[in-house]
Amino acid sequence: MPVLRSQHLSHSGLSHRPLRARRRHRRPMSPARSNCGPSTGSSKQVRRHRGQLEANIDVGRLQYLLAAAEIGSFRRAAEILGVHQSSVSRAAQQLEELLGVSLFERGHFGVRLTQAGHRFLADAMPAVEQLDAARRSAGAVGRAEVGIVRVGIFTSLAGGFLRQLLHCYSSRFPSVSIDVHDGGRREHLAAVRTHRLDIAFITGAGPIEKCETAELWRERVYVAMPSDHPLAAKDRIEWNLLQNAHFIVSRSEPGPEVHSYIMRRSADFSTYPNIEEKAVLQDTLMNLVALGQGITLVSAAWNSVAVPGLVLRPLTAAEDIVPFSAVWSPKNDNPALRRLLSVAHILAGRWRKGSSDWATETSFSACMKQLPID
Template sequence: MRHALRQFHYLTVAAQVGSLRRTAEICQVDQSNVTRALKRLEDNLGISLFYRERSGVRLTPAGQQFLAEISPALEQLEFARRSARSARRADSGLLRIGILTSLAGGFLRKLVQNFTVRHPRVTIDVRDGGRREHLAAVQTRQLDIAIITGTAEIPGCETRELGHERVYVAMPDAHPLAAKAKLVWSDLKGERFIVSKSEPGPEVHDYIVRRSADYSTYPDVEVKAAQQETLMNLVSLGQGITLVASAWTAIKVPGLVLRPLTARADIVPFSIIWSSTNDNPALLRFLHTAQLTRSHTVEAATLCGSDLID
């Protein structure tokens, strides 16, 4: 078992760095050990995992498929190892959280901040990704928690609504609508939207189409092969407008302004979802902190008129 794990570790590192020499340096072993271990693994499997070239190594199609199939199991094993090591302390552990939005501001930042203050010895592993990806990871226990917009009914999982946040329109500061303090959806008729190809772009795209249909219009939406940060800079450069969660109000992008949509339909719920069979103590502590943070934030929103709405 130990030899197999070592082989899998060398395989993963070599696939990432593309060099057996560099793999040996990272793993702090002789290169000959790496070479022999990988050759033995290939012999046992009956396939070639790597193309070996002068410039380094790269996975064969069979190697790519094999690594993709074993990676979730290796990740789960690493999680079990780290959890076992931290189990000797009741106030420590590891919590894996999947998110769709920025941690720069808003309720999610407050929640994570409150949790780290209350449980400083718990390591938080925050992962960006898409809704489907995160929900599947929660079901297979590769994530402890996913925080998503809307709600979801997933077999074997529990969901708790944390609150609601307002949708904002991001636009260049020279845009005519930037002169308005607030917007309604009809103000956006005829505007050109841009969204990212990666998450949360597809979800934003669906939301734009759905809200435009309420006004019997079909929107002009262009999908960009850019991450969210790059997309926001494209907006500031006049390439189009887009929609974002209120967390983006905490991020300053030169030439970019955000204006809230005031309709009740543009206040969206966000929820936390976890596997009902997940007995990670850190998960239970996080759920408790989420409830406390929600109560305090709703109280502050009531007093101060915040964008978080109960």
């Protein structure tokens, strides 16, 4: 019953074309068989396939191929690389499938590169060497063997703890550059928070907002005066002897902090000090002191600096011992900074056994042997 069959198909929503014709009509045409060239979607598929191909050619597979090509055997290459033979042969087979060419000739002689294999490895070698160099370089930075650490300082490097610290660190990590910046407390803290400095060493102790701190050492405050000053004959100075003194400080750091210190200590004796500001750097200020223009206060590190006509005398009070702290950002992940913190804690006698963040007692002993004897 042709008519009834046709009506049934019509009611079911299907066309009257033969089944074979319908299937041929629904089959998408390939770009090669199309007269108008590949479509945009086909181009995207080609690019996607190419990207997947490049991603699948990893360095490990290339190293397997290089070893097999040099030795002439998948088995012996696997033995040298410390992997299973199947890993090497499978890597070669997968690359051949990805590239669509044979890279090796296989036979009773073992394996040897085809012409396509020679060309492929010759082009791939620079990339392998560059990636291997990048891996070694990144590993060296991660171990703080190379790199840079930016340090803000407040005191002199002529002597004392800070000089020892930087000397020890540079001895243990000679390929790490130490970039030292002079400055004041406020300037250094702003630079640490914005990672323009990795670490700063400043006076004082206690918590600082958005920073990690560690008190590392203390220094006694000294009075710098000309050698012919009346107080130069004394071995030690008590603060009440300075009530009528003429102080000079620099306008630049550390002058402002020295000015504040003089004001604070003078207030303990209910006196108002005579302080004159000079538009000079600290080194010039010390020479002005030697020339008799006034006295000033300095840290113990200045004992290692020889200035003609200048003498230093320590203040006796316990209040005149100043703590120095390291300050750094908890968000700073510079490996060179972590190493510097380890060495700093070691020199301060604060190492912890079993900690990956701090170095060991053995490292401390090795470091101390390299320190100069003052």
